[in-house]
Amino acid sequence: MMGIGSYGYNVPISHKMFVGYDVPEGVDIRGRYDEDYARILTKDAIQFVAELQREFRNHINYAMECRKEAKMKYNSGALPGFDPVTRYIREGEWTCAPVPPAVADRKVEITGPVERKMIINALNSGAKVFMADFEDALSPSWENLMSGQVNLKDAVNGTISFHDKARNRVYKLNDQTAKLFVRPRGWHLPEAHIFIDGEPATGCLVDFGLYFFHNFAAFRRTQGQGYGPFFYLPKMEHSREAKMWNSVFERAEKMAGIERGSIRATVLIETLPAVFQMDEILYELRDHSVGLNCGRWDYIFSYVKTFQAHPDRLLPDRVLVGMTQHFMKSYSDRLIWTCHRRGVHAMGGMAAQIPIRDDPAANEAALELVRKDKLREVKAGHDGTWAAHPGLIPACLEVFNNNMQGNAPHQIQSMKREDAAFINEEDLLQIPRGVRTMDGLRLNTRVGIQYSAAWLTGTGSVPLYNLMEDAATAEISRVQNWQWLKYGVELDGDGLGVKVTLDLFGRVVEEEMARIEREVGKEKFKKGMYKEACKIFTRQCTAPTLDDFLTLNAYNNIVIHHPKGSSRL
Numbered sequence: 001m002m003g004i005g006s007y008g009y010n011v012p013i014s015h016k017m018f019v020g021y022d023v024p025e026g027v028d029i030r031g032r033y034d035e036d037y038a039r040i041l042t043k044d045a046i047q048f049v050a051e052l053q054r055e056f057r058n059h060i061n062y063a064m065e066c067r068k069e070a071k072m073k074y075n076s077g078a079l080p081g082f083d084p085v086t087r088y089i090r091e092g093e094w095t096c097a098p099v100p101p102a103v104a105d106r107k108v109e110i111t112g113p114v115e116r117k118m119i120i121n122a123l124n125s126g127a128k129v130f131m132a133d134f135e136d137a138l139s140p141s142w143e144n145l146m147s148g149q150v151n152l153k154d155a156v157n158g159t160i161s162f163h164d165k166a167r168n169r170v171y172k173l174n175d176q177t178a179k180l181f182v183r184p185r186g187w188h189l190p191e192a193h194i195f196i197d198g199e200p201a202t203g204c205l206v207d208f209g210l211y212f213f214h215n216f217a218a219f220r221r222t223q224g225q226g227y228g229p230f231f232y233l234p235k236m237e238h239s240r241e242a243k244m245w246n247s248v249f250e251r252a253e254k255m256a257g258i259e260r261g262s263i264r265a266t267v268l269i270e271t272l273p274a275v276f277q278m279d280e281i282l283y284e285l286r287d288h289s290v291g292l293n294c295g296r297w298d299y300i301f302s303y304v305k306t307f308q309a310h311p312d313r314l315l316p317d318r319v320l321v322g323m324t325q326h327f328m329k330s331y332s333d334r335l336i337w338t339c340h341r342r343g344v345h346a347m348g349g350m351a352a353q354i355p356i357r358d359d360p361a362a363n364e365a366a367l368e369l370v371r372k373d374k375l376r377e378v379k380a381g382h383d384g385t386w387a388a389h390p391g392l393i394p395a396c397l398e399v400f401n402n403n404m405q406g407n408a409p410h411q412i413q414s415m416k417r418e419d420a421a422f423i424n425e426e427d428l429l430q431i432p433r434g435v436r437t438m439d440g441l442r443l444n445t446r447v448g449i450q451y452s453a454a455w456l457t458g459t460g461s462v463p464l465y466n467l468m469e470d471a472a473t474a475e476i477s478r479v480q481n482w483q484w485l486k487y488g489v490e491l492d493g494d495g496l497g498v499k500v501t502l503d504l505f506g507r508v509v510e511e512e513m514a515r516i517e518r519e520v521g522k523e524k525f526k527k528g529m530y531k532e533a534c535k536i537f538t539r540q541c542t543a544p545t546l547d548d549f550l551t552l553n554a555y556n557n558i559v560i561h562h563p564k565g566s567s568r569l
């Protein structure tokens with residue numbers, strides 16, 4: 001009844017009668033029709049997305065070409081660094097627009113996919129902010145994206161509820177809820193279920209456009225104290241990409257008839273090139289900015305990706321690349337200095353530990369690691385941090401409440417970190433120290449395959465071995481394997497002189513697949529998409545040229561095109 005395809009074709013089906021979305025000229029919706037989704041995919045909302053697409057498509061194409069050009073430069077041996085052309089921005093005295101009162105206090109922010117029950121749990125979690133994620137934590141299937149929009153609309157309207165029939169439990173919003181930020185996808189991802197003028201739409205414009213169109217008015221009234229909506233912006237590599245977002249925001253404000261500077265966004269600094277552009281990014285967004293965030297996991301991924309052709313910059317085991325490595329500490333310190341100098345929040349990142357339900361001692365050890373990470377952040381001057389799970393909110397809040405300097409709900413004025421002004425290119429690029437082991441190779445493989453299997457079946461964040469895994473952490477596993485294979489590295493931590501070869505990797509994959517089957521059980525293994533995931537992950541790890549993104553390459557596997565309209569037989 002439905003056509004499965006890499007984007008570009010529909011499977012003809014003979015239904016007698018179709019209902020479909022009412023679309024404006026030039027738009028073709030190839031995703032499944034659903035009455036709930038039709039509340040989101042209204043003609044006016046789609047028209048707004050199409051206008052954004054038409055206005056910005058050339059800019060986006062240009063920005064993506066610039067990414068390719070930068071990659072070629074790095075692949076020929078160049079290092080990323082500060083741009084002499086924009087020195088005047090870095091050295092100039094300017095600040096961003098004042099922080100909106102509604103989000104002055106961001107001590108702890110919970111993140112999670114736009115799943116109905118999780119949205120309610122996150123908003124009720126006691127965190128100050130909830131970042132609802134269309135990105136690292138979400139597998140961007142049509143169902144996930146569209147039901148995510150429905151859920152967010154109900155959340156902003158305050159009407160969201162969820163009935164867990166199996167547990168006979170009804171979920172509703174508390175009186176006091178976290179402030180909502182929404183993270184759209186990155187600039188590079190297409191939305192292959194919506195075609196505009198014959199081309200797939202840009203994923204982030206769909207996420208942003210639909211959410212903004214339906215929610216700006218209610219959000220500003222109920223949550224934003226006259227500001228908003230609020231966003232998180234992922235995976236940018238250059239300030240030109242921030243400039244595009246700024247123009248998108250201005251265009252949206254104009255359409256909505258709201259004051260310029262109403263929309264506010266926090267940019268994740270999570271690519272290596274972007275760390276040299278923090279001032280420039282804030283400058284482009286200075287009327288729409290509410291800070292920067294240390295997206296540590298994608299940042300590590302980006303370090304490997306940027307240096308894919310630099311065999312002298314190989315990473316040690318993934319578990320050894322933490323925030324105390326010099327390049328990571330330098331990045332976080334410079335981010336704090338930059339943000340506070342420009343008058344905005346410097347947000348910390350995500351510790352990977354999550355509560356461990358069935359083992360109190362292990363649970364306490366995990367909590368202690370989270371506390372330690374948060375203590376380091378608050379003492380360094382961060383104004384808030386991220387938590388992956390409601391069970392971590394009280395501990396994170398306690399650390400921030402007890403250790404922030406000054407009386408404000410942030411440390412923007414009280415922790416200037418002038419010492420971090422001297423952090424230079426060498427600090428930011430310093431090669432992480434540590435050893436490489438067979439365990440590291442095995443863990444990358446086991447986690448990468450299991451995450452990919454979850455992603456292919458519609459889940460974008462999963463608990464694996466008591467840690468949160470999402471697209472960013474899986475990327476590290478993938479590119480690290482690729483790097484080790486490409487350069488045939490020696491696993492120097494094992495003292496056996498073993499080199500990573502295709503043959504060794506093949507055996508590791510086989511053994512780890514067997515282990516996964518044992519761990520998840522035969523039934524789940526058979527029903528899940530482990531074999532497909534293994535194929536995709538293995539191909540990516542052994543590809544002669546490194547794929548830019550795991551999810552971009554795997555996306556074709558989750559695109560499902562339906563005939564125009566669905567059956568009403």
Ligand SMILES: CC(=O)SCCNC(=O)CCNC(=O)[C@H](O)C(C)(C)COP(=O)(O)OP(=O)(O)OC[C@H]1O[C@@H](n2cnc3c(N)ncnc32)[C@H](O)[C@@H]1OP(=O)(O)O
Binds near residue numbers: 350468469
């Ligand atoms: C690198 C980055 O980009 S980080 C940001 C992106 N990543 C994320 O946002 C990850 C967010 N976290 C998660 O998705 C989840 O916590 C996981 C997948 C890691 C673990 O989830 P689970 O295995 O379901 O956790 P667990 O079973 O302990 O959950 C207990 C309860 O907490 C809820 N819960 C867990 N995490 C969250 C969350 N982040 N937001 C809201 N509710 C949550 C569960 O839904 C469950 O609710 P219930 O008791 O009402 O049924």
Ligand SMILES: O=CC(=O)O
Binds near residue numbers: 136297298299350472
């Ligand atoms: O998005 C956050 C990250 O760490 O990546």
Ligand SMILES: [Mg+2]
Binds near residue numbers: 295297
């Ligand atoms: Mg990220």
